[in-house]
Amino acid sequence: MLYQLRAHGGTAPSNCIDFSTPINPLGVPEVIKQIICESIKDGVYSSYPDYSYKMLREAVAEFYDINHEFIVPLNGAAEALYLIVGVERPTAAMIFEPTFGDHRPLFHILSMNYISIQYTELFDRYTLPFNILSSLSKSIHSRCIVLFSNPNNPLGVCVPVETIEKILQMYRRCIIIVDEAFIELSNNCESTLRLTRDYENIIVLRSLTKTFSVPGLRIGFLYTSNTNLLYKIELFRQPWNLNSITNYVFSRALHEYRDDLRKFIEYSKHVIECERQFLEQSLHKLRIHFYRSSAPFILVRFHTDVKYIGQSLRRLGVWIRDASTFQSLTKYHGRISVKLRKDNERLINVLKSVLEEEYT
Ligand SMILES: Cc1ncc(COP(=O)(O)O)c(C=O)c1O
Structure with missing residues (x-):
């Protein structure tokens, strides 16, 4: 369809935690x-x-x-x-x-x-x-x-x-x-x-x-x-x-x-840094390959097709960005936005169960 010509990440289903949209995880001040x-x-x-x-x-x-x-x-x-x-x-x-x-x-x-x-x-x-x-x-x-x-x-x-x-x-x-x-x-x-x-x-x-x-x-x-x-x-x-x-x-x-919002930005950076480190350590433990990032998202490369991983995650209430649509990336690449701890833990737990399921 014509109105679907532009390849963005799509919209997260309402019953999923959205890890695909890269915005400030602290939300609106x-x-x-x-x-x-x-x-x-x-x-x-x-x-x-x-x-x-x-x-x-x-x-x-x-x-x-x-x-x-x-x-x-x-x-x-x-x-x-x-x-x-x-x-x-x-x-x-x-x-x-x-x-x-x-x-x-x-x-x-x-x-x-x-x-x-x-x-x-x-x-x-x-x-x-x-x-x-x-x-x-x-x-x-x-x-x-x-x-x-x-x-x-x-x-x-x-x-x-x-x-x-x-x-x-x-x-x-x-x-x-x-x-x-x-x-x-x-x-x-x-x-x-x-x-x-x-x-x-x-x-x-x-x-x-x-x-x-x-x-x-x-x-x-x-x-x-x-x-x-x-x-x-x-x-x-x-x-x-x-x-x-x-x-x-x-x-x-x-x-x-002005001052409150400047502090909000500084605090946001701090939270994102801590949470990105948490996600990186957790991905490392799960043996999921990821790339060092300065940004509020992490590019990962799965062992399996990201579409398959994405569908399995979706069934468990988590939505990530299929990054295979980006030029020169592959069907194994996904992008994960950094969110707050409770959501990040949920993502890691769900990823763990999807990978375990895959290897059993
Ligand atoms: C690099 C880059 N620039 C700009 C935008 C869009 O920003 P805005 O929503 O302010 O137009 C995006 C959206 O993801 C982006 O990735």
Whole structure:
């Protein structure tokens, strides 16, 4: 069916714990829930949002200590690529795979040439093949975009800022898009936001959808000091691209509860780190191969087809992401989002019984 053309992970059945959607396992902060309720009570949904999103831009700028003039609020980080491709009309693109699955269909439908560079698999982690990038840089002369998620989804690998700076220097004529959708929930992964001070060819993407666990509201932003590009995006973007509830809630929450929400992010990172370690140790005991991750999810490689494992887990109330749909991964790969301890223990127990069943 046409509306099933896009290969995302699917929706978790309502009777399953969802380990497939990678968002903050702590859920929506109470203050945000409270402001959502107030927005409904005040009938915010019956007006268009302020077209310029002035208050939202200022709240985001204050919260992240960045320049409000360099921000474009987005209907989720995923909106950015469509805007950038729309205004830049690049003749070529370079992507690093496996990655978030929406890039290829876009390039395909626009008949854009793209180069796919595969992350290199080491035993228990992946790494960016910098030497390939370096040799290709001499042959790319056209207007191009270079796109990678940092940390990468689904690999969890994080490229150091110093490496990204070298890429910016090597590809001066290209626009480098660094999708930091998961960075606020990741450990040992430094943001590239500071590079925007010295380089105009970088665009950083952020997803508050992931950070504050609001996939039903959707909010992100792009950040760049390239004023020419910002000018074009401002004219090109869809009017009212964020809805009035999202605009109201985050304009207020980021400003009025700045310190609380900053602490919430720090605490989230801490919990995710502890829980990821718990999951890694448990997977190790179960002899399930996994890859080192900085992100709030772990890529695993089962001995058996992930579809079979997934079906068995589903019967026991657990839903994981079949990662075989990601470019260059195999039918054995799955992705597990880090959740809170009770759910993580449930996953491990259920996995254990599925594997025991398999070997008996
Ligand atoms: C790398 C990456 N960027 C962006 C997104 C989408 O973010 P948002 O929901 O804010 O559009 C995802 C979703 O999983 C993702 O994996």
